Amino acid sequence: MDPDDKNFVKEGRAEIFSPARVFYNPVQEFNRDLTIAVISEHVKDHYKLLRERQGKREQEQPGNDDGIADALCDPDKEGIKYKHGIRILEALAASGLRSVRFALEIPGIQQIVANDFSEDAVNFIQKNTVHNQVSDLVKPSMSDASMVMYQNRKIADRFDVIDLDPYGSASPFLDGAVQALKDGGLLCVTCTDMAVLAGNVPETCHSKYQAVSLHAKFCHEQALRILLRCIESHANRYSRYIIPLLSVSADFYIRIFVRVYTGQNQVKQSACKLSMVYHCVRCGNFTLQPLISKIQTSNGGYKFSPARGPVVLPECDICSSKQNVGGPVWNAELHDVDFVCRVLDRVEQNKDKFGTSDRLRGVLTMITEELPQVPFYYVNDELSKTLHCNALRMMDLRSALLHAGYEVSFSHCHKNSVKTTAPMDIIWDIYRCWVKKHPVNESWLRDDSPVKTILSKEPSFEAIFDEHPNANPASRKKGLLRWQHNPGKDWGPKAKATKSDNASLDKRRERGLEKAKERKRKAVKQDIDYKQFPCKRFKEGCCDLGDECRYSHSISVPQLNCSNSNHSNSNCKGSSCGEQS
Numbered sequence: 001m002d003p004d005d006k007n008f009v010k011e012g013r014a015e016i017f018s019p020a021r022v023f024y025n026p027v028q029e030f031n032r033d034l035t036i037a038v039i040s041e042h043v044k045d046h047y048k049l050l051r052e053r054q055g056k057r058e059q060e061q062p063g064n065d066d067g068i069a070d071a072l073c074d075p076d077k078e079g080i081k082y083k084h085g086i087r088i089l090e091a092l093a094a095s096g097l098r099s100v101r102f103a104l105e106i107p108g109i110q111q112i113v114a115n116d117f118s119e120d121a122v123n124f125i126q127k128n129t130v131h132n133q134v135s136d137l138v139k140p141s142m143s144d145a146s147m148v149m150y151q152n153r154k155i156a157d158r159f160d161v162i163d164l165d166p167y168g169s170a171s172p173f174l175d176g177a178v179q180a181l182k183d184g185g186l187l188c189v190t191c192t193d194m195a196v197l198a199g200n201v202p203e204t205c206h207s208k209y210q211a212v213s214l215h216a217k218f219c220h221e222q223a224l225r226i227l228l229r230c231i232e233s234h235a236n237r238y239s240r241y242i243i244p245l246l247s248v249s250a251d252f253y254i255r256i257f258v259r260v261y262t263g264q265n266q267v268k269q270s271a272c273k274l275s276m277v278y279h280c281v282r283c284g285n286f287t288l289q290p291l292i293s294k295i296q297t298s299n300g301g302y303k304f305s306p307a308r309g310p311v312v313l314p315e316c317d318i319c320s321s322k323q324n325v326g327g328p329v330w331n332a333e334l335h336d337v338d339f340v341c342r343v344l345d346r347v348e349q350n351k352d353k354f355g356t357s358d359r360l361r362g363v364l365t366m367i368t369e370e371l372p373q374v375p376f377y378y379v380n381d382e383l384s385k386t387l388h389c390n391a392l393r394m395m396d397l398r399s400a401l402l403h404a405g406y407e408v409s410f411s412h413c414h415k416n417s418v419k420t421t422a423p424m425d426i427i428w429d430i431y432r433c434w435v436k437k438h439p440v441n442e443s444w445l446r447d448d449s450p451v452k453t454i455l456s457k458e459p460s461f462e463a464i465f466d467e468h469p470n471a472n473p474a475s476r477k478k479g480l481l482r483w484q485h486n487p488g489k490d491w492g493p494k495a496k497a498t499k500s501d502n503a504s505l506d507k508r509r510e511r512g513l514e515k516a517k518e519r520k521r522k523a524v525k526q527d528i529d530y531k532q533f534p535c536k537r538f539k540e541g542c543c544d545l546g547d548e549c550r551y552s553h554s555i556s557v558p559q560l561n562c563s564n565s566n567h568s569n570s571n572c573k574g575s576s577c578g579e580q581s
């Protein structure tokens with residue numbers, strides 16, 4: 001292998017040959033680093049369990065006569081085979097980079113099956129395995145991913161860890177995965193079909209995940225909760241259930257880590273972890289409707305019964321607008337915070353090991369700060385946008401909530417998120433107090449607008465905006481890297497690998513850039529100032545271009561020219577709007 005080759009990739013301790021016709025996405029290094037940290041902690045638990053089961057505590061002796069580490073102490077050497085180590089299946093392995101990194105960077109592995117249905121990919125898995133001297137640990141396999149999992153359903157054949165990292169949705173592979181894991185086995189799942197999970201196509205979301213996704217500001221957390229519920233429902237069919245360890249929304253994908261257990265009693269509780277979601281289309285108010293209630297019985301036991309509903313009136317109790325209904329979603333915890341703290345410790349103690357350690361520290365710290373039992377969040381800029389008022393600083397809103405006796409946290413899913421135990425009307429009370437000091441323009445107070453409905457009510461208390469000692473969380477105080485800044489050229493889910501080579505891919509990329517430049521030149525010629533138009537992606541919470549975005553991220557974009565009261569603001573095209581006065 002020639003290290004100067006353009007197709008030669010170094011990541012972690014691995015050196016991989018990865019031509020364009022085999023999939024490789026450099027932006028997913030964060031995903032792979034995170035997975036290595038999580039599986040390493042899983043190995044610790046695996047050995048703890050083994051020791052408990054066998055009651056043995058031997059001195060560590062990696063590498064006995066047959067070259068296999070045999071002791072049951074926590075393994076500490078990577079790259080060697082452990083007789084009692086874990087078995088991993090990477091069901092969709094592409095170049096094998098992930099599997100090779102597992103072999104080189106996670107101690108305590110017995111075997112990794114690196115599977116792909118593409119012959120090309122498997123040839124590269126083979127080459128890369130030999131080049132990185134991990135042929136003892138990594139076994140290339142060419143098969144359909146589901147088939148491998150169905151063939152390993154027998155208890156003796158099941159895996160300790162299954163990693164699913166597909167193009168788009170992981171849903172076709174979930175049924176096989178929940179059956180091919182050992183009791184307590186770890187399932188790691190990526191989904192990159194965010195448009196589906198985030199509410200753009202609710203009917204497709206239903207066909208893939210059996211849940212309706214809503215077009216809501218909390219869409220990234222919704223994606224996590226839809227996927228978790230979907231895995232749980234697959235598991236339940238086989239008397240199994242899941243315990244989420246870590247659920248992450250990052251860049252253009254979600255990544256979740258859950259343990260799968262067997263137990264009919266726990267499976268019954270699954271019904272209590274489901275909720276439908278009502279969501280107001282105008283003010284963003286949301287309410288969860290559980291499907292099953294667990295009721296205490298007189299003899300100290302409990303029974304299940306259908307939940308009472310509906311929990312909301314047909315119209316939003318805050319702004320009287322219509323509400324959509326979505327779900328069902330997972331309504332229980334997204335993470336096991338103790339486990340996340342262990343992963344965070346591992347990252348902090350091995351900073352040099354992970355190329356993305358700064359971001360890992362930031363995101364994991366934020367996750368440990370999230371309110372664990374509060375599904376979803378509001379987005380602060382969206383609240384001020386709804387009222388067309390001056391922006392209320394995040395620290396001021398957080399302080400006001402804390403002074404009023406409520407808990408508050410960020411969500412790692414969104415920069416300006418507000419997770420809180422306060423009902424939405426309390427948040428509006430805080431905004432009502434704010435607006436008294438910073439009145440909104442009279443023109444927004446039309447009869448049919450949520451602005452008027454919300455502001456016509458007096459606040460039920462006097463909000464205190466003085467900085468509260470807990471308003472600034474540690475992750476923010478320490479200035480940890482919590483968000484990816486200005487994504488680079490490779491950002492985004494990559495298309496399926498093609499037969500073309502890198503050179504032609506580069507040419508296509510160059511042509512794309514040239515076209516974009518041409519469009520910009522034309523715009524300048526026509527003297528179009530895009531900054532007068534609001535950025536749709538920013539509004540949806542997914543524009544990461546910051547100041548570089550050619551559209552406006554300001555909430556005070558003048559759309560006031562439009563006199564048509566039926567004309568929704570989000571559709572207004574500013575100076576090009578046909579319905580203007």
Ligand SMILES: C[S@@+](CC[C@H](N)C(=O)[O-])C[C@H]1O[C@@H](n2cnc3c(N)ncnc32)[C@H](O)[C@@H]1O
Nearest residue numbers: 023092093094098116117118144145165166167
């Ligand atoms: C997104 S790539 C995997 C990337 C890899 N996990 C990594 O971290 O670099 C998806 C891979 O899945 C393979 N694939 C897609 N459907 C499959 C199936 N049903 N069975 C096996 N492999 C499949 C494709 O050939 C492709 O190489």
Ligand SMILES: [Zn+2]
Nearest residue numbers: 280283316319
């Ligand atoms: Zn409303």
